[in-house]
Every structure is written in structure tokens, then in C-alpha cells.
Amino acid sequence: MATDLNLIEFHAGSTSAMTGSARVPGDKSISHRSIMMGSIADGITEVDGFLEGEDAISTMNAFRAMGVRIDGPDQGRVKVHGVGLHGLKQPAAPLDCGNSGTSMRLISGLLAGQGFDVELVGDASLSKRPMKRVMDPLALMGAQIEAQEGGRPPLKIKANKALKAISYTLPMASAQVKSCVLLAGLYADGVTETTEPAVTRDHTERMLRGFGVHVETEGPTARVRGGQRLKATRIDVPSDISSAAFFMVAASICEQADITLRHVGLNPTRTGVIDILKLMGANIELSNHAVVGGEPVADVHIRSAQLKGIQIPEELVPLAIDEFPVIFVAAANAVGTTVLTGAEELRVKESDRIAVMADGLKACGVNARPTADGMVIEGLGGKPGLRYNATDIESQGDHRIAMSFTVAAIRALGTMRIRGAQTVDTSFPGFVALCQSLGMAVQSVKVGP
Numbered sequence: 001m002a003t004d005l006n007l008i009e010f011h012a013g014s015t016s017a018m019t020g021s022a023r024v025p026g027d028k029s030i031s032h033r034s035i036m037m038g039s040i041a042d043g044i045t046e047v048d049g050f051l052e053g054e055d056a057i058s059t060m061n062a063f064r065a066m067g068v069r070i071d072g073p074d075q076g077r078v079k080v081h082g083v084g085l086h087g088l089k090q091p092a093a094p095l096d097c098g099n100s101g102t103s104m105r106l107i108s109g110l111l112a113g114q115g116f117d118v119e120l121v122g123d124a125s126l127s128k129r130p131m132k133r134v135m136d137p138l139a140l141m142g143a144q145i146e147a148q149e150g151g152r153p154p155l156k157i158k159a160n161k162a163l164k165a166i167s168y169t170l171p172m173a174s175a176q177v178k179s180c181v182l183l184a185g186l187y188a189d190g191v192t193e194t195t196e197p198a199v200t201r202d203h204t205e206r207m208l209r210g211f212g213v214h215v216e217t218e219g220p221t222a223r224v225r226g227g228q229r230l231k232a233t234r235i236d237v238p239s240d241i242s243s244a245a246f247f248m249v250a251a252s253i254c255e256q257a258d259i260t261l262r263h264v265g266l267n268p269t270r271t272g273v274i275d276i277l278k279l280m281g282a283n284i285e286l287s288n289h290a291v292v293g294g295e296p297v298a299d300v301h302i303r304s305a306q307l308k309g310i311q312i313p314e315e316l317v318p319l320a321i322d323e324f325p326v327i328f329v330a331a332a333n334a335v336g337t338t339v340l341t342g343a344e345e346l347r348v349k350e351s352d353r354i355a356v357m358a359d360g361l362k363a364c365g366v367n368a369r370p371t372a373d374g375m376v377i378e379g380l381g382g383k384p385g386l387r388y389n390a391t392d393i394e395s396q397g398d399h400r401i402a403m404s405f406t407v408a409a410i411r412a413l414g415t416m417r418i419r420g421a422q423t424v425d426t427s428f429p430g431f432v433a434l435c436q437s438l439g440m441a442v443q444s445v446k447v448g449p
């Protein structure tokens with residue numbers, strides 16, 4: 001996708017009331033993994049609630065190109081006809097991971113131990129993101145991978161059917177790196193072990209177990225023995241808490257809001273955003289708790305609240321890593337100062353989310369000071385009636401930037417134009433319709449060819 005072009009703009013205006021209930025689309029992390037594991041399983045895996053966003057579709061197309069039959073998606077239903085642990089075939093062309101870091105990093109782990117050469121490419125944003133973090137452990141396992149200057153995509157992976165098991169301590173808190181090594185570990189001789197410096201999302205470990213693989217976890221360490229076969233299963237994908245987060249903040253900062261988000265995935269390695277918003281004084285209640293396919297879910301009820309600035313606890317950072325763009329919007333509307341530290345990973349996402357959010361908030365009249373590993377934001381919420389300036393925002397090829405400023409517009413003085421907003425389809429197809437259904441004043445306007 002041409003992420004640097006302005007094809008779609010969102011025109012978002014102030015909103016004083018939000019009501020209703022909604023179900024946001026399926027979890028992106030779980031959707032990717034359902035295709036990857038379904039593809040190398042024995043038998044047919046049926047998936048419900050699959051995210052029909054471009055990132056998950058990139059993963060789907062990559063496995064189709066390696067000979068896997070995948071039916072759907074049809075209203076969230078997908079059938080993956082697994083080819084078994086050693087059944088993937090060499091693709092005829094490079095695999096296009098689009099905008100998706102998860103696709104490139106997890107697939108490189110799965111493909112490091114295959115009997116064929118393969119190349120992984122991505123769009124302009126993905127082509128700037130660091131891949132050395134997965135190349136280093138895979139090289140220790142004996143994989144041969146070439147990248148561009150500075151370890152950037154494209155990645156060329158050489159055929160190699162003799163991976164060695166390793167014991168790897170991750171230098172950064174990254175579920176993508178952990179998952180990459182564990183997936184490569186399925187093809188290694190012996191037990192592969194990862195140790196993470198802080199808790200990160202554990203969907204890979206949970207889903208591997210769902211496919212009958214024995215994964216041992218002990219504190220920060222996960223272990224998998226190579227050669228275990230995966231048995232096809234059913235997967236019910238919960239709604240993505242990262243997508244729900246936009247409405248948690250929207251309803252919190254809106255003057256009169258009372259909304260419910262249904263069936264949201266509440267895996268404890270993902271709920272940092274709820275903890276952070278509650279520390280800021282948000283009015284969030286959970287009900288209808290259930291467990292689907294090994295993942296906890298619940299309905300999330302949010303009402304308006306006067307938020308206050310906080311020092312964000314560092315241990316919550318990896319548990320809310322994708323939600324910081326919209327947490328910054330919450331902070332901009334709080335009373336007092338919010339300080340984030342220990343979040344340098346935000347600089348290597350689809351955009352540099354510290355720099356891009358600070359620039360956008362400053363253009364809105366908010367005092368936002370970026371730091372090397374976070375941000376200091378002086379909230380405007382304490383001054384009754386003070387609303388920030390409406391302004392134009394560039395999404396910079398980053399879906400979460402586009403959606404965060406759509407939420408920010410709730411308290412803008414006039415209409416905000418969010419440029420390059422087509423990128424939202426990577427993780428949240430139907431975003432604008434869902435905003436409208438809850439009462440937000442936003443339009444999608446086609447401006448490009």
C-alpha cells in the first residue's frame with residue numbers, strides 16, 4: 001500500500017456526547033498467528049473473528065504463496081488447510097509483508113529453517129524498521145539472512161534445514177522477537193529458550209499450546225522443543241484491545257459519554273492501557289467475563305471522566321506498547337503533567353511515535369516535550385473551556401497516529417484534517433463507521449486517485 005500518499009483524509013470535529021455499544025474488529029496479533037500456526041499444522045484450522053485488515057491479509061497472502069490453501073475471510077471466518085511442519089513450498093516471488101512488522105519478524109523465524117530460499121519485502125514504512133533484532137538470534141541458530149544497510153528489509157533468507165536450538169536473552173522487551181525465536185525453535189534440534197527483560201504479550205505461547213505443542217514457561221523464560229507437530233484446532237479471535245483503546249480514551253475525554261465495547265480481549269499481557277487509564281482516573285468497568293480459545297474476554301464499559309496526569313509505571317510500558325499514541329491524547333486532556341519513560345521502542349514502530357505524536361500535539365497547542373525514551377505532556381484538562389486548536393495532521397504511514405488524532409478531535413475547536421488516513425485499514429477496517437455509530441463527528445473523504 002502507498003502509505004506515504006494522501007489518498008483519504010478524515011475530517012473530524014468536536015463531539016460532546018457518545019453513547020451506544022460496539023464490537024471492534026478481531027485482534028491483530030492473534031489473527032496473524034492463527035494463519036501462521038494453522039498453515040504448519042496437520043489438518044484444517046477454523047478461525048472465527050479474524051481481522052480482515054491489511055496486515056493480517058499480508059500474512060494470509062504470504063502463506064497462500066507458499067502453497068497453503070486458505071478459504072475466506074468471509075465475515076471473519078477463515079479455514080486454513082494446514083500443510084504440516086515441513087509442507088511449505090518455495091514462493092514464486094518475494095513475500096510482501098506490506099506495513100506489518102509482525103508478519104516480517106514472525107515469518108522470518110518460521111522460514112529460517114526451511115529447505116528453500118525466500119525474500120521478504122515491505123512498504124516504505126516497514127522498509128525503515130529494524131530487523132537486526134531477529135537476524136541476530138536466528139544467526140546464532142545457524143540461519144543465513146541478508147538485509148539492507150543497518151539491518152533493514154528486504155530480508156533474504158537462505159535454505160537451511162539444520163537449525164541449532166539456542167538459549168536467548170532478549171535485549172529488548174519484544175513479543176515479535178520472542179515469537180520469531182520460538183517459531184524457529186520448532187525447526188531446531190533440541191530445546192530453544194527465550195528470556196525476556198519484561199513481560200510481553202504471550203499469544204504465541206498460548207496458541208502453540210492450543211495446537212498441542214508443549215511450551216514450558218517459567219517466569220520470563222519460555223521453552224519449546226523442536227520437531228513437535230501442530231494439530232489443527234478452532235480459534236475464536238477476541239476483539240482487539242488495541243483498537244478498543246481508541247474508544248476508551250474517546251469516551252473518557254468526551255463531555256458526556258457512556259459506551260460499551262463488547263467481547264474485548266483482556267489477556268493480562270495486553271491490559272496495560274486499562275491500568276494506565278484507571279491510574280489517570282478513567283471510569284472503566286468490566287463485565288461478562290469469559291474465556292475463548294485460551295484468551296480472556298469481557299465487555300468494557302466507559303464513561304466520561306476528568307483525567308489527571310500521572311507518571312506512567314515503566315512495567316506497564318510493554319503491556320500497552322501500541323496504545324501510547326492514544327494514551328498521549330488522554331494525557332493532553334488531563335489535569336496536570338503526564339510523564340512517560342522507558343518507551344524507546346515507540347521510536348521504531350510504523351513511525352517514530354514519540355516524535356510524530358509530539359509534533360502533532362504541539363500543532364494542537366499542547367505542551368508536549370519528547371524525550372529519548374518517552375514524553376512529558378502538560379494536560380489542558382484543568383482549564384475549563386480551553387480546547388486545543390484544530391489543525392492538519394500527517395499520519396506518516398501510521399494507522400495508530402491517524403486514529404489517535406481522530407480521537408483528539410473530540411475536543412478540538414474546529415475540524416481537524418487527518419491526512420494519509422487510508423493507513424487505518426491495516427489494523428481497523430470500518431473505523432470511521434464505528435466512530436460514527438458511537439456519535440463521533442468524523443467523515444472519511446477521498447482525496448487521492
Ligand SMILES: O=C(O)C1=C[C@@H](OP(=O)(O)O)[C@@H](O)[C@H](O)C1
Nearest residue numbers: 029102173174175176177321322
Ligand atoms: O507480537 C505481536 O503481535 C506484536 C508485538 C509488538 O511489537 P514488538 O514486539 O516490536 O514490541 C506490537 O507493537 C505489535 O503491534 C504486535
Ligand SMILES: C=C(OP(=O)(O)O)C(=O)O
Nearest residue numbers: 099100101102103322349
Ligand atoms: C507496531 C504495530 O504493528 P507491527 O509491528 O506489526 O507493524 C502496531 O500495530 O501498532
